[in-house]
Structures are given as structure tokens and as C-alpha cells.
Amino acid sequence: MQDNDALGRYLNGRVRNGYLTARLERENGGGEPVFDREAGTLHPENLALSRAGLRLFLRVSGLYRRGQRNARRLHVRDHALRLPNLPAGMRGFRLLHLSDLHIDVDAAFADELAGQLVGLEWDACVITGDFRYQTNGDPTPALAGLERVRRVLDGPVYAILGNHDSIRMVPAIEALGIRVLLNEGVVLGDGQGSGIWLAGIDDPHYYRQHDIARALEQRPASMPVLLLAHSPEAYREAADAGVDAMLCGHTHGGQIRLPGGLPLVTNAVCPRALTGGAWTWQELRGYTSVGAGSSVLDVRFNCPAEAVIHRLDHRPQD
Numbered sequence: 001m002q003d004n005d006a007l008g009r010y011l012n013g014r015v016r017n018g019y020l021t022a023r024l025e026r027e028n029g030g031g032e033p034v035f036d037r038e039a040g041t042l043h044p045e046n047l048a049l050s051r052a053g054l055r056l057f058l059r060v061s062g063l064y065r066r067g068q069r070n071a072r073r074l075h076v077r078d079h080a081l082r083l084p085n086l087p088a089g090m091r092g093f094r095l096l097h098l099s100d101l102h103i104d105v106d107a108a109f110a111d112e113l114a115g116q117l118v119g120l121e122w123d124a125c126v127i128t129g130d131f132r133y134q135t136n137g138d139p140t141p142a143l144a145g146l147e148r149v150r151r152v153l154d155g156p157v158y159a160i161l162g163n164h165d166s167i168r169m170v171p172a173i174e175a176l177g178i179r180v181l182l183n184e185g186v187v188l189g190d191g192q193g194s195g196i197w198l199a200g201i202d203d204p205h206y207y208r209q210h211d212i213a214r215a216l217e218q219r220p221a222s223m224p225v226l227l228l229a230h231s232p233e234a235y236r237e238a239a240d241a242g243v244d245a246m247l248c249g250h251t252h253g254g255q256i257r258l259p260g261g262l263p264l265v266t267n268a269v270c271p272r273a274l275t276g277g278a279w280t281w282q283e284l285r286g287y288t289s290v291g292a293g294s295s296v297l298d299v300r301f302n303c304p305a306e307a308v309i310h311r312l313d314h315r316p317q318d
């Protein structure tokens with residue numbers, strides 16, 4: 001963990017004035033509360049009593065073990081992601097999309113996840129936030145787990161922070177060879193001088209220090225934009241900024257769904273259609289991953305953990 005001065009020096013030139021102070025102030029509050037006064041939203045899932053009650057119900061009903069097994073079995077999905085004006089050299093480019101690893105849920109999970117990622121074929125990997133299980137506390141176990149996962153990711157990896165992640169984790173994440181995009185962007189190229197602008201913003205759900213305009217500032221003219229945002233809640237801002245496509249996570253797709261697929265909680269202020277899988281909103285295309293890990297409880301029902309391989313395409317899918 002970095003002290004504030006060292007962190008400021010590390011991020012010097014990458015973040016706007018006041019960003020670090022505002023981020024740390026909100027972090028010092030201890031993570032998302034049951035009632036977020038600033039956003040005016042209620043989060044009953046953060047109530048220890050809710051977690052304990054749900055765990056007790058699942059244990060008494062004999063469902064807990066099954067839910068744990070569901071949470072640890074990764075489904076790999078293929079998805080064609082349309083980007084209009086995609087350069088010819090990027091057609092068919094494969095993006096492995098991981099989200100919401102919550103990797104320190106227990107000591108075994110990182111190796112189990114890593115084992116399920118071995119052998120997947122992709123060109124670049126993006127991780128859309130939430131490395132840590134808790135919203136605060138020591139990130140060392142999450143960073144150690146991430147190191148084990150990074151070892152099997154044989155290619156470039158880009159990431160953004162989620163509402164469970166501390167800005168203090170950035171230097172250690174980047175030391176693993178994972179480029180964190182803090183309201184920044186990079187060219188994801190085809191090696192022939194063309195590519196797409198891969199932009200990433202800070203968590204728009206709880207920390208709300210995200211800045212899409214800043215993430216697009218360095219974008220070469222007319223280059224298609226793919227935005228990484230932890231939560232789909234930034235959808236309006238992304239559409240207004242002219243983003244072509246957006247990859248996100250955060251909702252876990254509900255993590256526990258009723259038979260038929262209805263999520264009990266999604267923890268996101270946005271249309272239900274945006275809380276899991278592929279979606280469109282006006283001209284904006286998006287995909288919200290239901291996540292590879294779990295939080296609140298280490299169980300999943302009717303909502304399998306997933307890794308998504310997005311294949312970039314310039315043609316309409318329907």
C-alpha cells in the first residue's frame with residue numbers, strides 16, 4: 001500500500017487535479033453504506049443482517065453447497081460486438097472480458113479461476129473492476145490472487161477500478177503487467193497503424209470520479225471508441241459522449257435469480273435490460289458481464305459465473 005504522497009507521485013500527470021483527494025476521501029468513508037446519502041440509494045445487501053439471514057436460509061434449505069458450486073463453475077461465452085467503422089485490421093479481434101473477480105473470496109478461488117482460463121484464445125483481455133471481495137480493508141489477498149490469475153493470461157491486459165477497489169491498489173496491479181485506465185485511453189492496434197480507442201473510467205457507481213471526456217481526450221480523430229466502465233449506470237453519459245460500445249460489470253446479473261431469470265437485486269440505477277448480457281441504448285451498444293466471481297455471499301443461482309470473448313465486428317448482428 002502506498003502512502004498518499006507516493007501515490008500522488010505515481011499518478012502524476014495521469015489524473016486531473018483533485019481526483020486523488022476526492023477518491024481517497026470517499027474511500028476513507030469505508031465503502032458503500034446501506035444508505036448512500038449522496039446518491040440517495042438504498043443497499044440492503046450491505047446490511048450484515050441481510051447476509052446472515054440469506055446464508056442461514058440457504059444452509060437450512062440445503063441449497064448453500066449447490067450455490068457455491070454454481071459460483072465456481074465458469075461459463076465461457078462468445079459474443080459478437082459491433083463497432084461501426086471498425087478498421088479492417090481489427091475485424092475478428094478477440095477481447096477476453098472478465099469482471100467482478102472478487103478474487104479473495106477464499107484462498108482457493110484464484111487458482112480455480114486461473115485453471116479455467118487456461119487454453120482460452122484471445123488477443124487482449126479487459127477486466128472491468130471489483131478485484132477485492134470486501135469494499136474496504138486489506139487488499140493484499142486480492143492482489144496475491146490477481147497475480148496468480150495474471151500468470152495464465154498470456155497477452156496484454158487492461159483494467160478499470162470497481163466500487164470494491166482502492167485507488168491505492170493501482171501501482172501493485174500495474175506491477176503485474178495490467179494497465180489500469182483511470183479516465184484514460186490507449187490505442188488497441190492492429191499493428192498496421194489503425195485500431196480502436198480503448199477508454200476506461202473510474203467506478204461510476206459509488207466513487208463517481210469517472211470522467212468520460214477526459215478518457216477520450218487523446219483519441220485519434222474518428223477512431224471507434226470502446227469504453228470500459230465498471231457499472232452500466234454510465235450509459236447516458238457514454239452515449240452523449242459518442243462512445244460506440246461499452247463493456248461493464250458490477251451487477252453480477254443479480255447473482256441470485258429466480259427460476260426464469262429474474263434477478264432479486266442488481267444494485268444499479270439503470271434499465272433492467274442493461275444489467276446483464278448484450279444490450280443497446282440508442283446508438284450505444286453494450287455488454288454487462290454477470291461476472292466471474294461473487295460478492296455478499298459466495299453463491300450463485302440461475303446466473304452462472306462467466307468469462308466473455310467478444311469478437312469485434314463491423315456488421316449489424318441482426
Ligand SMILES: [Fe+2]
Pocket residue numbers: 100102130162164250251252291295
Ligand atoms: Fe462486483
